[in-house]
Amino acid sequence: MGLFDYSDHKDWMAAELPSRIHLLYNVIPEIPISWVHSPGINMDMALNGALQCDHKKMAEESKYMLKLLNGVKTLKVTAPGGTDIEIKIPQEFRWDTDCRIVPPGADGEKGVFGNMPVGEIWSEKRKKVKVFDGLEKTEYEKDYPIPLLANGLLVCDVCVGMHDGALNEKQKLYIEFTDGNVSKSYCDDKFLADKIFNQWTDAETRYGLPTVLEEIGIGFNDKARPTGNMLESEKMGKTMHLAAGNIGLHVDMLFADPTVLATYNDESYKRIMDKGYV
Ligand SMILES: [Fe+2]
Numbered sequence: 001m002g003l004f005d006y007s008d009h010k011d012w013m014a015a016e017l018p019s020r021i022h023l024l025y026n027v028i029p030e031i032p033i034s035w036v037h038s039p040g041i042n043m044d045m046a047l048n049g050a051l052q053c054d055h056k057k058m059a060e061e062s063k064y065m066l067k068l069l070n071g072v073k074t075l076k077v078t079a080p081g082g083t084d085i086e087i088k089i090p091q092e093f094r095w096d097t098d099c100r101i102v103p104p105g106a107d108g109e110k111g112v113f114g115n116m117p118v119g120e121i122w123s124e125k126r127k128k129v130k131v132f133d134g135l136e137k138t139e140y141e142k143d144y145p146i147p148l149l150a151n152g153l154l155v156c157d158v159c160v161g162m163h164d165g166a167l168n169e170k171q172k173l174y175i176e177f178t179d180g181n182v183s184k185s186y187c188d189d190k191f192l193a194d195k196i197f198n199q200w201t202d203a204e205t206r207y208g209l210p211t212v213l214e215e216i217g218i219g220f221n222d223k224a225r226p227t228g229n230m231l232e233s234e235k236m237g238k239t240m241h242l243a244a245g246n247i248g249l250h251v252d253m254l255f256a257d258p259t260v261l262a263t264y265n266d267e268s269y270k271r272i273m274d275k276g277y278v
Pocket residue numbers: 215217234243250251252
């Protein structure tokens with residue numbers, strides 16, 4: 001288990017985390033070691049928060065939800081906060097869960113690498129694209145999201161990545177998506193609006209690529225809290241999160257009590273979540 005405390009050097013996380021993740025993704029699946037990865041964990045999270053959940057119950061729930069998501073082609077998501085969005089899932093997307101960190105067998109089975117605390121199901125995918133960096137005036141290859149083809153409104157009313165704490169009534173973020181791209185964004189709180197939305201307009205200007213819907217996630221951890229630390233918050237039970245992505249950018253936005261109608265490849269449909277309950 002790797003515990004990394006960045007509280008005295010907040011900038012260390014951004015500096016060393018991506019290279020460590022790259023190393024772990026490549027090494028752990030090849031050797032008989034499982035690795036639990038906890039960037040930014042703290043004692044409060046461990047003793048009072050998401051680590052205290054019922055892991056067995058969560059593993060069962062997430063397994064059942066993965067079954068429900070098998071063969072899904074469209075999700076229609078609504079929520080009491082105002083979210084009303086339809087998301088087409090491209091064929092190459094897969095659903096995954098971190099609700100199980102399996103210890104490798106004594107006979108040397110290969111390991112699993114994942115975050116701790118755990119508690120979500122998600123789907124996202126990136127691919128390498130050639131871009132011209134307008135800031136450094138050079139062309140290179142970078143990871144860019146394959147967009148989930150969303151149309152409609154996301155109202156983020158729980159918490160948002162890169163912002164501490166739960167959002168109050170005035171801090172709700174309204175994001176409109178058109179064919180997968182962020183087409184409009186609004187928030188009453190000007191400070192928060194600038195902090196969040198400027199990141200994606202900066203990326204758009206720098207690389208000339210739109211900010212898109214990169215990820216859908218569903219939380220299952222009943223002890224996770226809206227602290228704004230996404231290691232914990234994006235796993236909150238009875239929430240979903242959608243993330244806006246661009247080159248070097250991933251902003252998770254949570255909303256409460258989603259109702260989800262799934263349409264499958266064979267045109268059948270099913271309500272797979274009702275006001276946050278599976
Ligand atoms: Fe995310």
